[in-house]
Amino acid sequence: MGKAAKILSASGGVLVLAVAMLYMAGVFRTGIIRPGVVQEEKSEPPPARTAMATVQWIPQVHDAVGTVRARMEATISSQVTGRVVSVFVREGDFVLEGDPLVQLDDRELRARLNQSEESVRAARAMEARARAALAGADAVHAEVKARRERVKSYFQQEVATQQELEQVEAAFGKARAAVGAAARDVAAAKAQLERARNHKEEAQVIVSHTAIKAPHGGQVARRMADPGDMAGPGKPLLVLHSPHALQLEARVREGLIARVERGAPFMVVVDALGAALEGFVEEVVPSGDPGSRSFAVKVSLPPREGLLPGMFGRLRIPVDERRAILVPQEAVRRIGQMEVVRVEENGRWVHLFVKTGQHANGQVEILSGLHGNERVALRGPEEAEATVLDKDRRVAADQGGRERP
Numbered sequence: 001m002g003k004a005a006k007i008l009s010a011s012g013g014v015l016v017l018a019v020a021m022l023y024m025a026g027v028f029r030t031g032i033i034r035p036g037v038v039q040e041e042k043s044e045p046p047p048a049r050t051a052m053a054t055v056q057w058i059p060q061v062h063d064a065v066g067t068v069r070a071r072m073e074a075t076i077s078s079q080v081t082g083r084v085v086s087v088f089v090r091e092g093d094f095v096l097e098g099d100p101l102v103q104l105d106d107r108e109l110r111a112r113l114n115q116s117e118e119s120v121r122a123a124r125a126m127e128a129r130a131r132a133a134l135a136g137a138d139a140v141h142a143e144v145k146a147r148r149e150r151v152k153s154y155f156q157q158e159v160a161t162q163q164e165l166e167q168v169e170a171a172f173g174k175a176r177a178a179v180g181a182a183a184r185d186v187a188a189a190k191a192q193l194e195r196a197r198n199h200k201e202e203a204q205v206i207v208s209h210t211a212i213k214a215p216h217g218g219q220v221a222r223r224m225a226d227p228g229d230m231a232g233p234g235k236p237l238l239v240l241h242s243p244h245a246l247q248l249e250a251r252v253r254e255g256l257i258a259r260v261e262r263g264a265p266f267m268v269v270v271d272a273l274g275a276a277l278e279g280f281v282e283e284v285v286p287s288g289d290p291g292s293r294s295f296a297v298k299v300s301l302p303p304r305e306g307l308l309p310g311m312f313g314r315l316r317i318p319v320d321e322r323r324a325i326l327v328p329q330e331a332v333r334r335i336g337q338m339e340v341v342r343v344e345e346n347g348r349w350v351h352l353f354v355k356t357g358q359h360a361n362g363q364v365e366i367l368s369g370l371h372g373n374e375r376v377a378l379r380g381p382e383e384a385e386a387t388v389l390d391k392d393r394r395v396a397a398d399q400g401g402r403e404r405p
Contacts, residue, residue: 046349047342047349047377047378049330049377049378050344050375050376050377050378051327051328051330051331051375051376051378052373052374052375052376053325053326053327053331053366053370053372053373053374053375053376054325054326054327054372054373055323055324055325055326055372055373056323056324056326057321057322057323057324058321058322058324058365059318059319059320059321060318060319060320060321060322061316061317061318061319062253062256062316062317062319063269063314063315063316063317064250064251064252064253064256064297064314064315064317065250065251065312065313065314065315066248066249066250066251066297066312066313066314066315067248067249067250067310067311067312067313068246068247068248068270068301068307068308068309068310068311068312068313069246069247069248069249069309069310070218070221070241070242070243070245070246070247070309071242071245071246071247071282071300072216072218072241072242072245073221073239073240073241073242073309074215074216074218074239074240074241075236075238075239076101076102076212076215076236076237076238076239076240077231077232077233077234077235077236077237078102078104078209078210078212078231078232078233078235078237079209079233080104080109080206080209080210080231080232080233081230081231081232081233082104082105082106082109082210082230082231082232083104083105083228083229083230083231084102084103084104084105084225084226084227084228084229084230084231084237085103085104085105085227086102086103086227087101087102087223087225087226087227087237088100088101088102088103089101089220089223089238090220090223091220091221091222091223092219092220093219093220094217094218094219094220095214095217095218095219095220095240096214096217097214097215097216097217098213098214099213099214100211100212100213100214101212101213101214101237101238101240102212102225102231102237102238103210103211103212104209104210104211104212104231105210106207106210106211109203109206109207109210110207112203112206113200113203113204113206113207115203116196116199116200116202116203117200119196119199119200120193120196120197120199120200122196123189123192123193123195123196123197124193124196126189126192126193127186127189127190127192127193129189130182130185130186130188130189131186131189133182133185133186134179134182134183134185134186136182137175137178137179137181137182138179138182140175140178141172141175141176141178141179143175144168144171144172144174144175145172145175147168147171148168148169148171148172151164151165151168152165152168212237214240215240216240216242217242218240218241218242218243219240219241219242219243220238220239220240221239221240221241221309222238222239223237223238224236224237224238224239225237225238241309243308243309244303246300246301246303246307246309247279247282247298247299247300247301248268248279248298248299248301248313248315249296249297249298250296250297250299250313250314250315251289251292251294251295251296251297252294252295252297252315252317253292253293253294254288254293254294254295256317256319257284257288257295257297259317259318259319260281260284260297260317261281261284262281262282262283262284263280263281264280264281265278265279265280266278266279266280266281266299266315266316266317267279267316268299268301268313268314268315268316269313269314269316270304270307270311270312270313271312271313271314272306272311272312273304273306273307273311275304276316277301277302277304277307278302279299279300279301279302280299280300281297281298281299281300282298282299282300283297283298284296284297284298285297285298297315299315324357324365325365325366325370325371325372326363326364326365326366327341327363327364327366327370327376328362328363328364328376328378329359329362329363329364330378330379331364331376331377331378331379332354332356332364333379338353339353339354339355339356340352340353340354341354341366341369341370341376341377342376342377343370343374343375343376343377344374344375344376344377345374349377352369352370353369354366354367354368354369354370355367355368355369
């Protein structure tokens with residue numbers, strides 16, 4: 001009797017274990033969509049709007065990263081050494097060509113300019129005296145020359161003596177020498193005046209360098225000087241660029257540089273703007289970087305609101321084509337992390353789980369789940385994007401997959 005009870009007890013335990021395993025396997029539960037099974041929809045009517053899943057060849061691209069820069073950028077520095085007195089602009093200000101930017105202390109340089117102006121006046125007066133002396137020497141020389149001619153004539157007529165002739169010849173020689181000396185004094189005075197004028201012009205140029213002006217119109221990108229700072233040759237004071245003439249400077253690897261030609265159009269993606277801009281290759285630097293095996297490429301960009309120098313950009317270089325299946329964005333529904341497309345199969349509408357790829361121009365690439373040329377349903381304006389029909393029940397994504405009656 002005890003042995004039979006033990007056998008029945010053991011058999012009951014095995015039976016309970018088997019029932020539990022069958023329950024866990026879902027034998028006693030209905031309404032579960034097993035993996036890989038396409039769920040048929042019987043309760044919903046056909047969709048109001050449909051479209052075809054198309055097969056297209058789309059280009060594959062390589063993204064060459066780069067930075068947006070201004071095509072015209074000038075680093076403003078002083079050509080003379082001096083203390084900064086005033087800075088007339090701030091970062092972000094727009095200026096025109098010739099607008100004042102920075103003023104340096106010019107008192108010492110203006111004092112030198114005044115001295116050079118005095119030197120010019122003195123040299124001009126010296127030249128005037130030398131010219132007057134030359135004019136006097138010329139007059140004496142002319143008078144002595146005329147007297148010499150008369151004495152020579154008298155001597156030939158035996159009216160003048162030999163002594164008188166010698167005296168007039170000596171006077172003529174002195175007068176001619178005086179003219180030569182006066183002419184040399186005039187030349188020296190002219191040279192002195194020219195040197196004084198050059199010194200004055202040099203002083204004027206140096207003084208003009210203390211007033212630093214904009215070499216071209218643009219925007220102040222950076223300001224590195226304030227009143228009281230010392231300025232000198234090679235020390236940057238401001239950076240001026242043209243914000244409406246921008247370009248992308250990207251590095252392109254050597255295996256793709258043959259695909260980039262000057263003047264060719266390329267798409268440039270600026271992530272900060274969420275936009276793709278069409279640009280044209282302005283320059284391909286013919287010398288590559290031996291470290292990265294890449295070449296610098298400069299692509300001009302069209303004006304765009306919000307596009308600023310220093311932004312990150314990607315130069316999209318087409319490298320090949322690949323087969324892709326595309327559907328409208330309205331055809332894809334989401335359930336949490338899953339994506340679903342409603343497809344017509346044999347006259348019935350079913351839900352298929354898919355994996356999507358790139359989104360562009362209102363189309364979504366389907367990486368897996370469709371073969372192409374299927375008719376797909378489009379969401380209506382009244383449909384919620386985050387819900388999908390599971391048999392006769394609707395599973396809400398925001399409820400973590402719990403069934404809702």
